[in-house]
Amino acid sequence: MIEERPLFIPEQNIVLEHNGDIDPEVLEDYSKIEGFTALNHVLTEMTPPEVIDQVSRSGLRGRGGAGYPTGLKWQTVAKAPGTPKYIICNGDEGDPGAFMDRNVMEAYPFKVLEGMTIAAYAIGASQGFLYVRAEYPLAVQRLKNAIRQMEKHNLLGKNIAGTPFSFDVDVRLGAGAFVCGEETALIASIEGRRGNPRPRPPYPAERGLFGCPTLINNVETFANIAPLLRKGAEWFASIGTEKSKGTKVFALSGRIARAGLIEVPMGTTLREIVFDIGGGIPDGKAFKAVQTGGPSGGCIPSDYLDMPVDYESLLKLGSFMGSGGMIVMDETSCMVDVARYFMEFCMSESCGKCVPCRVGTAQMYQLLTKIVNGDATLNDLALLESLCDLVRNTSLCGLGQGAPNPVLSTLRYFRDEYIAHIVDKRCPAGVCPVHKREHQEVNA
Numbered sequence: 001m002i003e004e005r006p007l008f009i010p011e012q013n014i015v016l017e018h019n020g021d022i023d024p025e026v027l028e029d030y031s032k033i034e035g036f037t038a039l040n041h042v043l044t045e046m047t048p049p050e051v052i053d054q055v056s057r058s059g060l061r062g063r064g065g066a067g068y069p070t071g072l073k074w075q076t077v078a079k080a081p082g083t084p085k086y087i088i089c090n091g092d093e094g095d096p097g098a099f100m101d102r103n104v105m106e107a108y109p110f111k112v113l114e115g116m117t118i119a120a121y122a123i124g125a126s127q128g129f130l131y132v133r134a135e136y137p138l139a140v141q142r143l144k145n146a147i148r149q150m151e152k153h154n155l156l157g158k159n160i161a162g163t164p165f166s167f168d169v170d171v172r173l174g175a176g177a178f179v180c181g182e183e184t185a186l187i188a189s190i191e192g193r194r195g196n197p198r199p200r201p202p203y204p205a206e207r208g209l210f211g212c213p214t215l216i217n218n219v220e221t222f223a224n225i226a227p228l229l230r231k232g233a234e235w236f237a238s239i240g241t242e243k244s245k246g247t248k249v250f251a252l253s254g255r256i257a258r259a260g261l262i263e264v265p266m267g268t269t270l271r272e273i274v275f276d277i278g279g280g281i282p283d284g285k286a287f288k289a290v291q292t293g294g295p296s297g298g299c300i301p302s303d304y305l306d307m308p309v310d311y312e313s314l315l316k317l318g319s320f321m322g323s324g325g326m327i328v329m330d331e332t333s334c335m336v337d338v339a340r341y342f343m344e345f346c347m348s349e350s351c352g353k354c355v356p357c358r359v360g361t362a363q364m365y366q367l368l369t370k371i372v373n374g375d376a377t378l379n380d381l382a383l384l385e386s387l388c389d390l391v392r393n394t395s396l397c398g399l400g401q402g403a404p405n406p407v408l409s410t411l412r413y414f415r416d417e418y419i420a421h422i423v424d425k426r427c428p429a430g431v432c433p434v435h436k437r438e439h440q441e442v443n444a
């Protein structure tokens with residue numbers, strides 16, 4: 001019998017186009033697949049406002065987390081008074097389960113740099129920085145190699161391609177602190193200061209690196225720019241959903257048959273991603289949830305497998321697009337344990353500058369530990385919920401503001417598991433310390 005559903009739904013590659021076809025260390029290979037045609041066209045045929053107009057009309061939104069409209073951000077920096085202007089590519093990627101930007105930087109260094117150079121022309125910047133975590137040595141090596149080769153071919157540096165436009169790019173290494181992915185902390189880190197966030201406004205678009213207007217975009221955002229300008233805003237806007245255009249690269253991991261990187265049109269359903277592309281759950285186990293959005297995200301249960309994945313739908317479900325990590329869980333995952341894992345991550349990665357995040361994440365982690373140990377009461381659960389509210393609303397940056405999300409979303413969809421740990425002193429998935437205790441007591 002012929003299966004009605006195809007094994008693989010067609011992925012659509014914009015960022016990962018020509019996947020594996022070229023040597024990422026050879027500029028001529030990139031040129032053969034239309035590399036730099038967008039840059040040459042932009043520099044010789046388009047004005048900066050025309051470039052910004054194309055990016056705005058495409059509907060491209062930032063791929064680093066919040067989905068801010070890219071064209072609007074470019075326009076704000078272009079219009080901001082003050083010189084010089086800077087460009088930063090955010091390649092910090094610290095979410096557990098995320099490896100999209102790493103792959104894009106390793107496999108498409110020229111494409112990321114082409115996007116940055118086009119952006120620099122559009123907003124009037126002459127210096128850019130690529131901020132990459134030091135744990136990505138291959139990405140760093142390939143980006144540095146690409147910069148050298150582009151300089152040799154007059155695609156970076158003075159009077160690019162014989163035009164009046166000049167632009168230089170340097171690589172800066174992050175030391176692997178999650179908070180350094182937050183834009184104001186990242187800027188402080190490039191300036192040689194401790195990577196702590198600061199309140200916004202002012203936003204980096206107005207006062208960023210060294211107090212100057214700064215455009216900061218994610219790796220994947222920049223990697224979309226050359227294809228978008230080659231094929232046009234209308235083409236890009238024809239892909240995806242009404243408010244989320246183009247494709248998204250996801251890193252599929254966890255309890256899934258085919259883990260790895262995928263790129264799908266926005267609006268593809270979770271079911272298509274997990275079952276058609278990812279091959280479903282191995283070992284005959286049942287799907288339980290998919291975690292999106294990293295430590296600021298949430299766990300989406302099976303009831304919503306047919307939901308189209310885009311910025312709005314994920315928010316409605318109490319999760320978050322984030323940078324594109326997707327961790328699949330099966331019936332052997334305990335959702336309280338998952339929430340505790342992400343809270344431990346946020347607690348360890350909190351920079352400590354603001355009290356709600358520094359103290360609040362530690363308090364929430366302690367309460368979650370009490371729950372998994374079987375030592376908590378319903379009062380502890382009420383306290384956990386009120387702390388979620390407080391930390392979310394009073395933290396200085398997105399790390400603290402998002403830290404309660406894994407708890408809130410697991411409480412929303414898997415409250416019965418919390419109750420089982422607290423009231424019945426039982427872990428339904430059989431993974432928490434309370435489960436071992438229960439078994440010792442039965443065997444005693």
Ligand SMILES: Cc1cc2nc3c(=O)[nH]c(=O)nc-3n(C[C@H](O)[C@H](O)[C@H](O)COP(=O)(O)O)c2cc1C
Pocket residue numbers: 061062063064065066067068090091092093094095178179180181182183184216217218219221323397398399
């Ligand atoms: C704690 C924290 C970590 C972040 N980490 C990253 C990151 O690793 N990469 C990234 O692009 N954006 C990260 N962001 C979002 C950035 O602050 C910023 O919004 C983004 O780089 C803007 O680029 P975009 O508009 O292209 O998405 C992080 C935000 C927070 C609050």
